[in-house]
Amino acid sequence: EAQRRRFLPAIARGEELWCQGYSEPEAGSDLAGLRTVAVRDGGGYRVSGQKIWTSLAGEADWCFVLARTDPGERRHRGLSFLLVPMDQPGRIEVRPIRQMSGTAEFNEVFFDGARAPHVVGGEGAGWRVAMGLLARERGVSTLVQQIGFAAELAAVIAAAVRGGAVRDPALREQLVRQWAELRVMRWNALRTLGAAGDPGAPSVAKLLWGGWHQRLGELAMRVRGAAAALGPVDWSAGAPYELDALQRLFLFTRADTLYGGSDEIQRNIIAERVLGLPRLER
Ligand SMILES: Cc1cc2nc3c(=O)[nH]c(=O)nc-3n(C[C@H](O)[C@H](O)[C@H](O)COP(=O)(O)OP(=O)(O)OC[C@H]3O[C@@H](n4cnc5c(N)ncnc54)[C@H](O)[C@@H]3O)c2cc1C
Incomplete structure (x- = not known):
C-alpha cells in the first residue's frame, strides 16, 4: 500500500517516467535466463548487471528491474522485481543504441552496485509480478x-x-x-x-x-x-x-x-x- 501511495499518483500525472528493465543480451524471449543479480543492502538491494533494449532509459526517473536475488535458485525462481532510481551517476550508465534511422529510442543500461530501495511483492516474487505486468502490457x-x-x-x-x-x-x-x-x-x-x-x-x-x-x-x-x-x-x-x-x-x-x-x-x-x-x- 505504501508503494501504491508513493508511486501511482506521480505515474498517473505523468510526473515520474519509468522504464522496463527485463531484457538482457542473452535473455529476451528466454527471460528466465537473465543474469542481473541483486544483493541485500540495509533495507534495500544493490543491483549489478546489464539490460538491453530499454526504451527511453535516458529519460526515465525510475526503472523496474527483474534481477536474481537468490543465486541458489534457477530459472523463474529466486527472481525479484526491484524499483531502481535512475539518477545514480557512477552506478548506472545508459548507452543509447543508435538505429538506421538515426534515432536512439532504446538503450543498453549497465548497473554497478546500483541502489534499489524497493522490492514489489516481496523477495522471490519477481516472476509473478513481471508476468502480471506483461499480461497488462499485452x-x-x-x-x-x-x-x-x-x-x-x-x-x-x-x-x-x-x-x-x-x-x-x-x-x-x-x-x-x-x-x-x-x-x-x-x-x-x-x-x-x-x-x-x-x-x-x-x-x-x-x-x-x-x-x-x-x-x-x-x-x-x-x-x-x-x-x-x-x-x-x-x-x-x-x-x-x-x-x-x-x-x-x-x-x-x-x-x-x-x-x-x-x-x-x-x-x-x-x-x-x-x-x-x-x-x-x-
Ligand atoms: C521497439 C522495442 C522496444 C523494446 N523495449 C524494451 C524495454 O523497454 N524493456 C525491455 O526489457 N525490453 C524491451 N524490448 C526487448 C523485447 O522484449 C525483446 O526484443 C523480445 O522479448 C525478444 O527478445 P530478443 O530480442 O532477445 O530476441 P530473441 O529472444 O533472441 O528471439 C529472436 C527470434 O527467435 C524467436 N524465438 C525465440 N525463442 C523462441 C521459441 N522458444 N519458440 C519460437 N520462436 C522463438 C523470436 O520470436 C524471435 O523471432 C524492446 C524491443 C523492441 C523491438
Missing part, C-alpha cells in the same frame, strides 16, 4: 493504445483521400477492413478487463494488435505509392533523417511483433497453456 493496456491507433488510421485515410488512393478499390477495401478490425480489437480489449485468470487472453490480444498495427504501417506505404520510398531532399545531411509521420509509422510497426514478447512466444503460450500441446525441445 492485453488491457491496448485500450489506451487504441486511441493512438485510431488517430493513425485517420491519418492514413486522410492521406488516401488527399493523394487519390481512395479511388483504388483494393486499397479502399483494405482501409475499411482495417477500421472494422480496430472496432473488433476494442471490443475484445474491453472483454479482457473481465478475463482475469484466462491464460490465453493477453496473448490473443497481443497477436491481434501487433499484426493489425503492422498491417496499418504497410497500408500507409501503399496509400502513399512510390512517394513512400522518397527520403529527404538533401540526404547529405545524414541521420537522423526527416521522415514523415507515415514513414515513421511503417518503420516502427516492424517492431510490433517483437516487443512485449514476440508473436512466436505468444503462440507458444497459447499452445502449451491453453491447448495443452506438449512443450517443444528448446
Whole structure:
C-alpha cells in the first residue's frame, strides 16, 4: 500500500517516467535466463548487471528491474522485481543504441552496485509480478493504445483521400477492413478487463494488435505509392533523417511483433497453456 501511495499518483500525472528493465543480451524471449543479480543492502538491494533494449532509459526517473536475488535458485525462481532510481551517476550508465534511422529510442543500461530501495511483492516474487505486468502490457493496456491507433488510421485515410488512393478499390477495401478490425480489437480489449485468470487472453490480444498495427504501417506505404520510398531532399545531411509521420509509422510497426514478447512466444503460450500441446525441445 505504501508503494501504491508513493508511486501511482506521480505515474498517473505523468510526473515520474519509468522504464522496463527485463531484457538482457542473452535473455529476451528466454527471460528466465537473465543474469542481473541483486544483493541485500540495509533495507534495500544493490543491483549489478546489464539490460538491453530499454526504451527511453535516458529519460526515465525510475526503472523496474527483474534481477536474481537468490543465486541458489534457477530459472523463474529466486527472481525479484526491484524499483531502481535512475539518477545514480557512477552506478548506472545508459548507452543509447543508435538505429538506421538515426534515432536512439532504446538503450543498453549497465548497473554497478546500483541502489534499489524497493522490492514489489516481496523477495522471490519477481516472476509473478513481471508476468502480471506483461499480461497488462499485452492485453488491457491496448485500450489506451487504441486511441493512438485510431488517430493513425485517420491519418492514413486522410492521406488516401488527399493523394487519390481512395479511388483504388483494393486499397479502399483494405482501409475499411482495417477500421472494422480496430472496432473488433476494442471490443475484445474491453472483454479482457473481465478475463482475469484466462491464460490465453493477453496473448490473443497481443497477436491481434501487433499484426493489425503492422498491417496499418504497410497500408500507409501503399496509400502513399512510390512517394513512400522518397527520403529527404538533401540526404547529405545524414541521420537522423526527416521522415514523415507515415514513414515513421511503417518503420516502427516492424517492431510490433517483437516487443512485449514476440508473436512466436505468444503462440507458444497459447499452445502449451491453453491447448495443452506438449512443450517443444528448446
Ligand atoms: C521497439 C522495442 C522496444 C523494446 N523495449 C524494451 C524495454 O523497454 N524493456 C525491455 O526489457 N525490453 C524491451 N524490448 C526487448 C523485447 O522484449 C525483446 O526484443 C523480445 O522479448 C525478444 O527478445 P530478443 O530480442 O532477445 O530476441 P530473441 O529472444 O533472441 O528471439 C529472436 C527470434 O527467435 C524467436 N524465438 C525465440 N525463442 C523462441 C521459441 N522458444 N519458440 C519460437 N520462436 C522463438 C523470436 O520470436 C524471435 O523471432 C524492446 C524491443 C523492441 C523491438
